[in-house]
Amino acid sequence: MSTGVVLARPTRFRSVEVAIAWFGIAVVLFGAVLWTNHSPANEMTDFSVTYIGARIVHEGRGSKLYDIAEQEKIKVSVFTRAQPLIFEHPPFEALLLAPLGGLHYDTAYFIWGALNVLVWLYLPYLLRPYAPWPHSDLTYLVLWLLFPPLGIALYQGQSSLLLLLVFALAFVRLKQGREFTAGVWLGLGLFKFQFAIPLALIFLVRRKWNVIRGFMASAAALALLSFVAVGWQGLVGYVRLLLDVAGHPHNLSYGAAKDMATLQSFSNAVLGGLLTPAAIHFTVAACSVALILYAARAPLRTEAAHARFDLFFATSILVALITGIHMFAHDLSPLALALFIILPHVATRRSGAVACACIVLLWIPPIYFLAVARHTLYLFFPLLSLLAFGISQLRGGTDLLPGTTTT
Numbered sequence: 001m002s003t004g005v006v007l008a009r010p011t012r013f014r015s016v017e018v019a020i021a022w023f024g025i026a027v028v029l030f031g032a033v034l035w036t037n038h039s040p041a042n043e044m045t046d047f048s049v050t051y052i053g054a055r056i057v058h059e060g061r062g063s064k065l066y067d068i069a070e071q072e073k074i075k076v077s078v079f080t081r082a083q084p085l086i087f088e089h090p091p092f093e094a095l096l097l098a099p100l101g102g103l104h105y106d107t108a109y110f111i112w113g114a115l116n117v118l119v120w121l122y123l124p125y126l127l128r129p130y131a132p133w134p135h136s137d138l139t140y141l142v143l144w145l146l147f148p149p150l151g152i153a154l155y156q157g158q159s160s161l162l163l164l165l166v167f168a169l170a171f172v173r174l175k176q177g178r179e180f181t182a183g184v185w186l187g188l189g190l191f192k193f194q195f196a197i198p199l200a201l202i203f204l205v206r207r208k209w210n211v212i213r214g215f216m217a218s219a220a221a222l223a224l225l226s227f228v229a230v231g232w233q234g235l236v237g238y239v240r241l242l243l244d245v246a247g248h249p250h251n252l253s254y255g256a257a258k259d260m261a262t263l264q265s266f267s268n269a270v271l272g273g274l275l276t277p278a279a280i281h282f283t284v285a286a287c288s289v290a291l292i293l294y295a296a297r298a299p300l301r302t303e304a305a306h307a308r309f310d311l312f313f314a315t316s317i318l319v320a321l322i323t324g325i326h327m328f329a330h331d332l333s334p335l336a337l338a339l340f341i342i343l344p345h346v347a348t349r350r351s352g353a354v355a356c357a358c359i360v361l362l363w364i365p366p367i368y369f370l371a372v373a374r375h376t377l378y379l380f381f382p383l384l385s386l387l388a389f390g391i392s393q394l395r396g397g398t399d400l401l402p403g404t405t406t407t
Contacts, residue, residue: 018137025145026121029154033113036155042109043081046330047157051078051108053087053094054101062230065094066237078105088241092222093159093191095229109157116154119161120144123336127168130175130310131340133347144336148365153330160333163192167199167334171313171341174211183214190222194324195334198292202316205296245326259372260327261380263287269378288323295319295388311345311391314338318388322381329368329377339363345394355390358383 036042052074056065064070068086075082087094094101100108124144134140144150153160166189173182183203189196196215203211226235258269264284271280295316317338321327339359346352346359361367361383371377 015137018141021138021141022121025141026117028145029117029120030114032151032154033110033117037106037110037113040081042106042157043079044083045109045156046083046085047109047112048075048079048082048105049085049087050089050093050097050112050157050159051101051105053089054097054099054108056087056101057091057094057229058098058101062091062094063233063237065091065230065234066241086241088245090191090193090222091226091229091234091238095225112157113154116157116161119165120150120154123161123165123168126172127337127340130172131343133344143340143363146365147336147339147363148368149330149332150336151365152368153333156330158330159191160330163189163195163331164333164336167317168337171337174313175309179208179210180214183208183211183216184218185214186211187215187218187222190219192324192331194326195320195331198288198323199316199320201292202296202319205293258375258378261322261329261332261377261384262324262327263291263322263381264325265327265378266381291319291323310341311394314342315388315391318384318391322384322388329372332362332380335362342391342394352390352394354393355387358387358390362387 036045042048052071053065055074055078056062056070061070065087071086097112100112103111124141128137128140131140134143150161150164152158166185170182170185170189173179173185183200186196186200186203189199200212200215203215226238230238258265264280267280267284267287271283275283295312295318314337317334321332321334324331339362342355343359346356371380
């Protein structure tokens with residue numbers, strides 16, 4: 001997919017100062033994992049739920065993976081302070097993480113945390129050629145360190161950093177014109193299918209068939225792994241569980257609606273006392289379709305003339321997140337990709353005031369902590385929608401960025 005412009009880009013990190021800073025960040029992040037792992041708090045993280053699923057498959061009882069009684073049995077035998085959440089992730093995730101289920105929980109948590117740290121450290125390096133602002137490498141690294149959802153994902157032992165990685169790799173492959181490979185990476189993000197599918201639908205609307213072929217190839221491979229993990233009985237149990245989750249938006253074991261920053265959660269929180277559940281589902285579905293069409297609307301000739309691809313992809317990530325059916329604070333991690341690739345446009349255009357204000361708010365940690373503590377994360381939906389509107393102002397402009405050339 002041609003972006004139509006070539007930005008003046010920095011090279012990869014090379015200075016001694018940046019290397020030292022990178023090492024310091026690594027020490028901080030690994031230290032955070034070790035600190036959490038040596039406290040009772042590690043049992044109260046989301047990774048405890050992932051560990052339960054991995055352990056059930058490791059012990060060869062995959063067909064009972066979505067049996068709540070089976071999950072509870074493992075929980076009682078392993079933990080003393082576990083959260084009241086259940087494993088509702090796709091079957092292939094439990095299969096791929098099954099080796100961790102054979103380890104002591106503390107060991108599994110550290111290994112998983114160390115993997116997430118390595119992903120976090122790699123992402124700034126991967127994306128630097130495509131994120132030329134801020135110009136200072138040190139400032140750029142500090143911004144990565146301070147983006148709140150990444151820290152929440154690391155602490156919780158969530159897979160949101162991996163989702164950010166696969167979206168970033170898909171973005172890079174698209175910039176390189178390798179659409180099928182980009183689709184493969186998008187498909188590998190199906191461990192959080194509620195975000196990967198809307199993003200794929202945007203490319204489907206744009207008739208990017210090579211992207212869709214790659215996506216379907218990954219989906220087929222992961223579907224096969226899911227069958228290997230749990231069999232037909234387990235797959236049927238998984239579908240039933242997903243329907244139960246969708247039908248009980250206020251169940252704390254599934255995650256309460258007010259704790260999510262999605263269109264569905266916002267609608268349930270605001271309209272729950274006015275409309276029936278069926279009416280809310282219809283409204284959410286209609287609005288989701290409209291948002292997906294909105295994200296895909298920019299004509300290709302506009303992209304080719306004015307470098308709209310970065311803005312298009314950032315909008316697509318936002319729409320994929322807010323149209324998802326299940327999203328907590330850590331799930332906002334892919335926003336880092338969207339924010340870094342639009343920062344050069346926001347920093348060099350007068351029309352970027354709205355987007356700039358939203359970006360500043362999204363980088364303030366207390367906002368997240370207050371929203372989580374007061375169960376008002378659903379209020380992030382208007383903020384993310386406003387950011388999408390701000391990006392549309394940039395997409396609608398006719399000026400080229402300073403230092404860019406058309407191709």
